[in-house]
Amino acid sequence: MTAPLLELRQLAVSFATDDGTVRAVDGIDLALQRGRTLGLVGESGCGKSVTSLAIMGLLPPDHSRVSGEVRFEGRDLLKETPRTLRDLRGARLAMIFQEPMTSLNPAFTIGNQIVEAIRRHSDASPAEARAKAIEMLRLVRIPSPEKRVDDYPHKLSGGQRQRVMIAMALACGPDLLIADEPTTALDVTIQAQILDLMRGLRRDTGTAIILITHDLGVVAEMADDVAVMYAGQIVERADVKELFARPEHPYTVGLLGSIPKLDRRRERLPSIEGRVPDMSRPPQGCRFADRCPFVEPTCRAAVPALTEVAPGHLSRCRRAPLSGLLS
Amino acid sequence: MALRLIRAATPWRAPMTLLQVKGLVKHFPVTGGLFGRTSGQVRAVDGVDFEVGEGETLALVGESGCGKSTVGRLALRLIEPTAGSVRFEGEDLLALDAAAMRARRRRLQVIFQDPYASLNPRMTVGAMLGEPLKLHHLVGGESQRRARVAELLELVGLRPDHARRYPHEFSGGQRQRIAIARALAVEPRLIVADEPVSALDVSIQAQVINLMRALQKRFGLAYIFISHDLAVVKHIADRIAVMYLGRIVETASTDALFAEPRHPYTRALLSAVPLPDPTLVRDRALLEGDIPSAMSPPSGCRFHTRCPHARESCRRDDPPLVSDAQGHATACPWWPEFPPAPAVARASAEDQDRIRLDRLQAAFVSKEEA
Numbered sequence: 066m067t068a069p070l071l072e073l074r075q076l077a078v079s080f081a082t083d084d085g086t087v088r089a090v091d092g093i094d095l096a097l098q099r100g101r102t103l104g105l106v107g108e109s110g111c112g113k114s115v116t117s118l119a120i121m122g123l124l125p126p127d128h129s130r131v132s133g134e135v136r137f138e139g140r141d142l143l144k145e146t147p148r149t150l151r152d153l154r155g156a157r158l159a160m161i162f163q164e165p166m167t168s169l170n171p172a173f174t175i176g177n178q179i180v181e182a183i184r185r186h187s188d189a190s191p192a193e194a195r196a197k198a199i200e201m202l203r204l205v206r207i208p209s210p211e212k213r214v215d216d217y218p219h220k221l222s223g224g225q226r227q228r229v230m231i232a233m234a235l236a237c238g239p240d241l242l243i244a245d246e247p248t249t250a251l252d253v254t255i256q257a258q259i260l261d262l263m264r265g266l267r268r269d270t271g272t273a274i275i276l277i278t279h280d281l282g283v284v285a286e287m288a289d290d291v292a293v294m295y296a297g298q299i300v301e302r303a304d305v306k307e308l309f310a311r312p313e314h315p316y317t318v319g320l321l322g323s324i325p326k327l328d329r330r331r332e333r334l335p336s337i338e339g340r341v342p343d344m345s346r347p348p349q350g351c352r353f354a355d356r357c358p359f360v361e362p363t364c365r366a367a368v369p370a371l372t373e374v375a376p377g378h379l380s381r382c383r384r385a386p387l388s389g390l391l392s
Numbered sequence: 393m394a395l396r397l398i399r400a401a402t403p404w405r406a407p408m409t410l411l412q413v414k415g416l417v418k419h420f421p422v423t424g425g426l427f428g429r430t431s432g433q434v435r436a437v438d439g440v441d442f443e444v445g446e447g448e449t450l451a452l453v454g455e456s457g458c459g460k461s462t463v464g465r466l467a468l469r470l471i472e473p474t475a476g477s478v479r480f481e482g483e484d485l486l487a488l489d490a491a492a493m494r495a496r497r498r499r500l501q502v503i504f505q506d507p508y509a510s511l512n513p514r515m516t517v518g519a520m521l522g523e524p525l526k527l528h529h530l531v532g533g534e535s536q537r538r539a540r541v542a543e544l545l546e547l548v549g550l551r552p553d554h555a556r557r558y559p560h561e562f563s564g565g566q567r568q569r570i571a572i573a574r575a576l577a578v579e580p581r582l583i584v585a586d587e588p589v590s591a592l593d594v595s596i597q598a599q600v601i602n603l604m605r606a607l608q609k610r611f612g613l614a615y616i617f618i619s620h621d622l623a624v625v626k627h628i629a630d631r632i633a634v635m636y637l638g639r640i641v642e643t644a645s646t647d648a649l650f651a652e653p654r655h656p657y658t659r660a661l662l663s664a665v666p667l668p669d670p671t672l673v674r675d676r677a678l679l680e681g682d683i684p685s686a687m688s689p690p691s692g693c694r695f696h697t698r699c700p701h702a703r704e705s706c707r708r709d710d711p712p713l714v715s716d717a718q719g720h721a722t723a724c725p726w727w728p729e730f731p732p733a734p735a736v737a738r739a740s741a742e743d744q745d746r747i748r749l750d751r752l753q754a755a756f757v758s759k760e761e762a
Contacts, residue, residue: 108593222682252455253620254679257664261678279593282666305670310745315752322753323598324668325623327650333605334627335756336598340563358755391751 068139069096070240070273071120076133078112078119085345089115091297092133094371099240102267102274104288104305106281106320110341111294113277117243120275121160122150137241156186159234163246165226169218175202175229176214179236186237201232205262224255228262235266245277260286281324285309293317296341296352299371303378313380313387315357351383359384410582410614411444411467416476418462422687432687436462438638440476441713444582449608449615451629451646453622453661457686458635460618464584467616468500469493481581498528501575505587507567511559517545517570518555524577544573548603565596569603576607586618601628622665626650634658637686637694640713644720654720654727656699662733693724701726 078090090112097103105113118124119131122142135142137158142150154160162168170178179198183189189197195214202210205228218226227247234242244263248256260283267274276287284291284305291308293301293316301314312318322335339356342348348355350365357364364383371381384390417440419433437459444450452460465471467478469485478485480500488496504510512520521541524530531537542552548569559567568588575583585604589597605628607613619625625632626646633643634657642655653659663676679698684690690697696706703726715721 108595224682252683253622253664254455254660255682256666257676257678260666280666281594281668285668285670285672286666288670309668309670310749312749312752318749318752319756320595321668321749322756323595325598325601325621325627327623327626327662327665327667331627333602333757334598335753336602337595337756338599340565340596387752388748390755391748 067098069136070099070138071095071097071275072134072136073116073120074134074136076116076119076135077131078115078124079130080128081130082345087345088297088347089344090119091347093299095292095299095302097241097273097275099273100267100271101289102276102287104284104291105275105277105294106279106284106291107294108279108320108341110344112297113294114245116294117160117245117275117277121154121158121243122147123160152186155182155239156237157239158241158243159237159239160243160245161227161230161234161247163249165223165230165250166218168230169226171218174215174217175221179214179229179233182233183236197236198232201236202229204235204266205229205232207232222255224251224258227251227259231259231262231266235270235272238270239272241273241275243275243277246279247276248283249278249280256283263287281309281321293320296347297344298352298368298381299379300353300381301379302371303375307375307378311375311378313374313378313385314353314382315359315384315387316353318387319356351381359387359390408446409443410446410448410481411616412477412479413443413463413467414441414477414479416440416463416466416478417474418459418466418471419474434686435638435689436686437466437473438689440635440638440640442633442640442643444614444616446581447608447612447614448631449617449629451617451619451625451632452635453619453625453632454635455620455661455683457637457683459638459686460635461586463635464502464586464616464618468497468502468584470502495528498578499581501578501580501583503568503571503575503583503585503588505590507564507571507591508559510571511567513559515558516555517550517557517559517562520570521545521555521574521577524574528578530578540577544577547576547607548573549599563596564592565599568592568600572600572603572607576611579611580613582614582616584616584618587620588617589624590619590621597624604628622662634661637684637689639694639723640721641695641723642721643713645718648718648720652720653733654722654730655695655724656701656727656730657695659730659733660698660700701730 073093073095076090076093079086079088093116107113120135124131131143176195176198179201180194183194183197199210199214202214207213207225207228248259251259278284288305291303291305292299295316301317312321319335319337323337325334337356342352350367351369354360354364369381369383371379374380374385416437418437419435421430422432422434423429424431440463442450452463454460466473518541521544522537525537525540531540541555545552545554550569589600592600608615617628629646631645632649633640636657642658653662660677660679677700681698684697692707692709693711696702711723711725713721713723
């Protein structure tokens with residue numbers, strides 16, 4: 066296997082708050098190969114977005130503490146200067162967010178904003194950059210791009226704005242795209258268009274993608290591999306088909322059960338009772354213990370390690386493989 | 393034997409009608425400019441008819457701007473319609489004066505999407521639940537009120553001592569439970585729930601859906617469940633009305649709608665839903681373009697600008713919602729000519745994996761009941 070494009074080693078992020086230190090991300094190990102799509106899944110507050118901001122170097126230095134390693138092509142981004150990071154961001158690493166309106170500047174035309182991104186990272190002349198911007202808008206299937214390039218963001222629909230964000234993110238041909246809930250704010254027919262677009266672009270450009278989402282349907286459609294996060298930690302990691310067919314962490318089992326499905330109707334949805342632990346006082350043992358139907362006393366003694374339970378399939382559960390519980 | 397056959401053939405009878413909406417229209421004026429002149433109309437709801445029976449759940453589904461939330465507000469008379477009628481328990485709600493309408497509100501309640509915005513941050517939960525009891529003279533004295541508040545909290549899975557706390561002390565799912573308790577306080581017949589679980593995480597969403605179904609069974613409540621999420625709707629609704637640009641384009645029992653979606657928009661909506669099964673290979677019909685503006689909806693069939701089956705007459709003729717004998721109504725005259733919709737989903741996991749997962753998930757159900 067070749068060296069991974071991105072490798073996280075014991076990545077941890079903590080924030081100082083009035084209630085004490087909150088460990089939002091607590092020891093993430095992860096590797097992503099070129100051209101692959103990793104789905105990072107979990108519910109509000111599990112640390113998935115903070116992980117992505119840490120990779121991009123976008124956390125406020127005054128309020129957060131980041132430790133561990135973020136290795137991009139072997140070099141640790143946490144040790145790079147802000148200037149180097151600025152050069153990498155946009156050129157090699159790009160990010161799109163959930164709400165495109167807050168990421169686009171309302172005072173500039175979309176063309177201006179894409180041109181700025183292109184010229185920041187290349188020697189293109191203004192005319193060349195504009196031509197490239199129009200080409201990118203065509204690529205993301207904005208109708209009549211040579212006209213729309215001079216539009217302001219407010220003239221575009223939500224779906225079109227997200228297309229513009231994707232055009233901007235991909236303008237410099239990044240190796241890694243982090244997409245943080247890219248379709249969550251969109252209607253389902255528009256979401257289907259955007260996912261289809263992302264699949265096409267991935268095929269054509271070979272960009273690796275970290276797709277952050279709470280939507281297991283989106284993950285099933287887009288990801289090659291999945292990492293499930295709970296309370297700041299990865300609790301399960303596997304190939305997408307393996308994870309959905311044979312989940313090995315109780316949280317993943319519960320999560321898959323709680324989604325209402327189109328192909329079956331149950332009298333009661335299996336739901337996960339209770340709520341996530343307070344991250345300023347995380348429990349000593351397994352963080353899912355209080356909500357887990359399979360909990361036993363040893364689970365509360367220490368945080369279980371992320372261990373391989375089947376080839377390429379990791380679970381942070383002392384009771385895995387779970388089939389043993391069904392005798 | 394013969395007798396049994398006759399019994400089996402007895403047609404399904406609709407439950408008693410609780411709410412009946414006819415010809416409902418709501419146009420919002422668009423004002424602008426120096427003198428605030430009206431420059432146009434947003435035709436948010438443009439001719440909607442439906443009924444909700446006792447103890448039944450009708451889901452209104454559709455994408456942003458289709459008018460589903462406006463219909464919910466009109467049904468409660470929180471806003472006044474431009475035209476049409478709303479009859480509740482046989483009585484014309486639009487003819488009532490303010491005082492009479494207030495009294496009727498006891499029977500008609502609402503739950504909103506955002507429990508952060510719909511609960512008063514300065515009131516304790518106990519005060520919030522006690523207020524409607526006082527307002528509608530449902531309890532005698534202080535001790536009776538306290539007992540009823542405790543009972544309501546227990547009904548929605550909270551503890552009586554939660555009455556002393558403020559909304560900010562609760563999580564999103566718990567706040568939605570409080571909103572449900574407040575709606576239940578006045579013993580309503582119908583609750584309009586506008587995207588009640590959309591802001592919640594999936595594991596919490598399942599808790600609230602389960603709660604709403606349990607309460608419905610216990611009190612015979614009827615729901616108008618407004619949602620953009622077809623999978624959620626499948627779990628809670630008896631009947632579904634699909635809306636597009638201010639109109640209902642298809643309505644049917646939940647089973648019929650998912651088994652045989654007829655309107656091209658319903659089919660597109662179903663095929664756009666991402667399914668949590670990576671082994672599925674789907675042949676989906678992607679819709680082109682965006683939803684047109686409700687200020688100037690397309691002529692003829694409103695869906696013709698995005699419809700893969702549109703033909704010349706669709707630009708011209710506005711298709712009526714036509715029902716078959718089973719009550720499956722479609723606002724498209726061409727549907728019998730379309731090829732059958734591809735199956736929405738297929739059981740694809742290996743049987744043994746599926747059985748294993750079902751058995752593991754069963755442990756979550758029993759933990760919940762414990």
